Amino acid sequence: MNPDSPHDWRPLNLGRDARLLGSDGRPVQRLVGSGQAVRLRRGVAVDATGWDTISDRDRYFLRMRAVGATRxxxxxxxxxxxxxxxxxxxxxxxxxxxxxxxxxxxxxxxxxxxxxxxxxxxxxxxxxxxxxxxxxxxxxxxxxxxxxxxxxxxxxxxxxxxxxxxxxxxxxxxxxxxxxxxxxxxxxxxxxxxxxxxxxxxxxxxRSGSVGESLSRGQIHLCGFPPPELQVSFVHEDRQEDITDFRWVRKQETRTHRLLGEFDGKVKYTRDAFMSGRTIEEVVWSEKLREDRLRGTGHGMARWIWSVALRRESLLRLLLAAGLRPEPGKRPVGEVNVAVRAQNRR
Known part of the structure; x- marks a missing residue:
């Protein structure tokens, strides 16, 4: 056990411990009934402090510990x-x-x-x-x-x-x-x-820089779009370097279409490691200047957030509006097993 781990290591209340001390195990039930504890599984509860604010992952980890404690x-x-x-x-x-x-x-x-x-x-x-x-x-x-x-x-x-x-x-x-x-x-x-x-x-x-980028890349693939280049670096005249999440350079009819894609997770505006002591306003302004520099490279720009990345049809519409087109012969699929069946028929 690592108490310094970000996982939730709060003590578990076990009904069997109460029975070993001569009780019938009902103290755990009373704690749950009074709202002081949350039931994780039969005979196991945990202190309810902060339950409404802990992550889904931490709640799952506590259920894992509860299962382990009853084996x-x-x-x-x-x-x-x-x-x-x-x-x-x-x-x-x-x-x-x-x-x-x-x-x-x-x-x-x-x-x-x-x-x-x-x-x-x-x-x-x-x-x-x-x-x-x-x-x-x-x-x-x-x-x-x-x-x-x-x-x-x-x-x-x-x-x-x-x-x-x-x-x-x-x-x-x-x-x-x-x-x-x-x-x-x-x-x-x-x-x-x-x-x-x-x-x-x-x-x-x-090379994927975040979970949101991985999700986006998977959705882009299932939408039938061509695979993007990842983590493309642009060094400007002032030696400022900008790295983009996705880039497409595609010949479409009589011209070359250049598009940059950016997954915009909230983390860059909230975590100290990303803000480097700056205010949210300063981070937003810096991001605006960065986007201006990238647009100056002759690329279009498409940006999206979690809610768009999670809904394939939303990301499809956004990239179509930005001028990107699916690869010839490809169309969006609902699930990966559809792609598997198509592959098996080839």
Whole structure:
């Protein structure tokens, strides 16, 4: 356990502890009934202080801890539950179910907020993070690529394939090379979801600068637009350097269309690391000057925020209005499995 980790490590109230002290376990129920505690699962509650303000990820982490506290042996967290400990992102809300590896256990069935996975689990696929057993980064990325939607898989893979990234507990981790992921997928043989996993792994790109950029790039792909260049640098006459999220240079009929795309996450206007001691007004003005410099390069500019990136049709309309056109023969798809079926028919 790492109390300095940003994860929520507040103490758990366990009904079984009360019973060991001679009570019937009802003190936990009374705390929940009075609003002083929040029930995480049967027999486990947590202090309600700040519950309305903690993140969806932290609420999920507390449910993970509650499940671990009610198991007779130490569980191995996997899939999205492992992603929490590795600091890998997903798109959308964290699931209601905690994911565990059965690891040879018989008679365990998915119920009561726990999803059990009965896939083979070699010893090298299990590591320890903050006192909790978890599937290795390699195994976690493979499992995520096989089982979650395309957009969440891409977001997790973009992060997990970086040469190095920082875990929630502050320790550095080395990412997994994409070729290693593909080799592991081959060595595992035919498995459910392997084909969609291969598509997501082949598509991932560790140059992505944020979860919002990963989401946007996945949506751009599913919209049928040509793949953009990533993290393109422009050095101006005053030696000022600007790096853009996306760039397209496309010949369209009689002219060349140049377009820059920028995902505009709120983080740059709120976090101290991005503001460097500046006020929000100063950051906004600096961003306006940056956009003026980029427009001076002869490129058009398209900007969007989270709500647009999350809705494929909204991003499609925005980029069409900016002059971008889908690649010949491609059209937007609703889900990645539609793209998979189309690929299988080729």
């Amino acid at each position: 007779k042996s130490q569980p191995v967290y996997s899939h999205q539950s492992a992603a929490v400990l590795w600091g890998l992102p997903i798109i959308g809300r964290w699931p209601d179910e905690v994911h565990l590896m059965a690891n040879g256990k018989t008679g365990v069935h998915s119920k009561n907020g726990v999803t059990w996975h009965h896939d083979r689990l070699p010893d090298q696929d299990v590591v320890e993070i903050d006192g909790m057993l978890v599937t290795s980064l390699l195994r976690t990325l493979i499992d995520m690529a096989r089982t979650v939607g395309f957009l969440s898989a891409v977001a997790a893979l973009d992060q997990g394939t970086k040469p190095q990234f920082i875990l929630p507990n502050g320790r550095a981790a080395f990412g997994i090379d994409r070729d290693i992921l593909l080799d592991r997928l081959d060595s595992d043989g035919p498995t459910r979801g392997a084909r969609t996993a291969r598509i997501a792994i082949a598509f991932c790109d560790n």
